[in-house]
Amino acid sequence: xxxxxxxxxxxxxxxxxxxxxxxxxxxxxxxxxxxxxxxxxxxxxxxxxxxxxxxxxxxxxxxxxxxxxxxxxxxxxxxxxxxxxxxxxxxxxxxxxxxxxxxxxxxxxxxxxxxxxxxxxxxxxxxxxxxxxxxxxxxxxxxxxxxxxxxxxxxxxxxxxxxxxxxxxxxxxxxxxxxxxxxxxxxxxxxxxxxxxxxxx
Amino acid sequence: xxxxxxxxxxxxxxxxxxxxxxxxxxxxxxxxxxxxxxxxxxxxxxxxxxxxxxxxxxxxxxxxxxxxxxxxxxxxxxxxxxxxxxxxxxxxxxxxxxxxxxxxxxxxxxxxxxxxxxxxxxxxxxxxxxxxxxxxxxxxxxxxxxxxxxxxxxxxxxxxxxxxxxxxxxxxxxxxxxxxxxxxxxxxxxxxxxx
Numbered sequence: 001x002x003x004x005x006x007x008x009x010x011x012x013x014x015x016x017x018x019x020x021x022x023x024x025x026x027x028x029x030x031x032x033x034x035x036x037x038x039x040x041x042x043x044x045x046x047x048x049x050x051x052x053x054x055x056x057x058x059x060x061x062x063x064x065x066x067x068x069x070x071x072x073x074x075x076x077x078x079x080x081x082x083x084x085x086x087x088x089x090x091x092x093x094x095x096x097x098x099x100x101x102x103x104x105x106x107x108x109x110x111x112x113x114x115x116x117x118x119x120x121x122x123x124x125x126x127x128x129x130x131x132x133x134x135x136x137x138x139x140x141x142x143x144x145x146x147x148x149x150x151x152x153x154x155x156x157x158x159x160x161x162x163x164x165x166x167x168x169x170x171x172x173x174x175x176x177x178x179x180x181x182x183x184x185x186x187x188x189x190x191x192x193x194x195x196x197x198x199x200x201x
Numbered sequence: 202x203x204x205x206x207x208x209x210x211x212x213x214x215x216x217x218x219x220x221x222x223x224x225x226x227x228x229x230x231x232x233x234x235x236x237x238x239x240x241x242x243x244x245x246x247x248x249x250x251x252x253x254x255x256x257x258x259x260x261x262x263x264x265x266x267x268x269x270x271x272x273x274x275x276x277x278x279x280x281x282x283x284x285x286x287x288x289x290x291x292x293x294x295x296x297x298x299x300x301x302x303x304x305x306x307x308x309x310x311x312x313x314x315x316x317x318x319x320x321x322x323x324x325x326x327x328x329x330x331x332x333x334x335x336x337x338x339x340x341x342x343x344x345x346x347x348x349x350x351x352x353x354x355x356x357x358x359x360x361x362x363x364x365x366x367x368x369x370x371x372x373x374x375x376x377x378x379x380x381x382x383x384x385x386x387x388x389x390x391x392x393x394x395x396x
Contacts, residue, residue: 154352165390167392168392
């Protein structure tokens with residue numbers, strides 16, 4: 001049986017090299033390479049199957065090769081009413097992986113409350129299929145995961161926050177003009193929620 | 202009130218983080234740490250050095266691993282010029298076992314490390330320097346004045362795509378008595394593991 005996630009892995013497998021974008025909420029494709037080839041053709045068939053049988057709540061995974069695109073979408077052109085909890089992490093980062101459940105809980109708890117939890121993975125792009133997507137599936141992550149794959153870290157770390165040393169995990173809480181940057185690992189949901197509420201209220 | 206306390210606490214934490222550790226121009230302390238050769242080492246024993254390349258790094262971190270070969274090459278390139286590399290593992294192995302002293306020895310042997318690989322067992326050196334991640338570089342001159350802080354180069358993932366060798370450029374500038382530019386850079390790294 002084809003699950004939505006395994007399909008995404010399949011789609012992804014053949015699309016690396018282009019900017020690989022995924023299905024958006026199971027309804028439409030965000031970006032898709034149009035070069036016809038056999039694997040692409042198979043993908044389209046699978047895509048068709050997916051659209052027929054796929055789940056509604058399929059989560060997307062967008063790859064940002066360029067920090068500026070990420071910045072525009074998530075830091076600059078934000079919804080002013082929305083509280084954003086933006087966590088930078090990676091599958092190889094032990095403390096990051098440990099604190100992920102608190103972000104998942106926060107996402108679940110405040111989903112109907114104008115809150116968006118975004119998990120910005122800093123995994124390497126070549127590990128998208130081998131590590132990141134399997135990890136998301138294994139952990140059953142419900143929060144939105146995106147991949148920021150801009151190698152030129154020295155050019156963009158300060159744009160996230162000038163006090164950021166470059167170590168992960170970090171979390172950015174944003175609502176309108178309010179902003180809180182935290183460079184540490186959370187050890188409980190309560191601890192995370194306290195920082196979150198200082199911005200969310 | 203609780204809100205205010207939290208805010209003040211957050212502000213204090215931020216300030217402490219921002220001001221902890223050395224900045225370019227500060228004089229760095231020497232240290233005595235055990236190396237993978239089971240001997241105690243300090244900067245002062247490196248009598249011929251014209252400067253010191255202190256790199257906080259470790260075994261387990263993927264970013265540290267990506268730089269192992271490049272650190273070996275840097276030692277080959279700059280140690281003869283008088284700028285030896287001193288690598289220090291700052292991590293608590295009770296958190297990441299791969300960073301234990303025994304595993305450091307193993308790694309040094311496997312990779313044929315040609316530089317000192319020391320263990321900050323008491324975790325007393327890295328906070329003084331203000332290292333927060335691995336790898337994290339501090340270039341010191343002969344008088345241990347900090348001249349450069351940050352990354353080794355501008356592409357951790359792909360050595361062949363490096364455009365700017367920050368550390369190499371900084372060492373050459375220091376050696377030539379020229380201004381080091383940039384003197385601070387930033388890269389993603391693994392947070393230093395402490396309890």
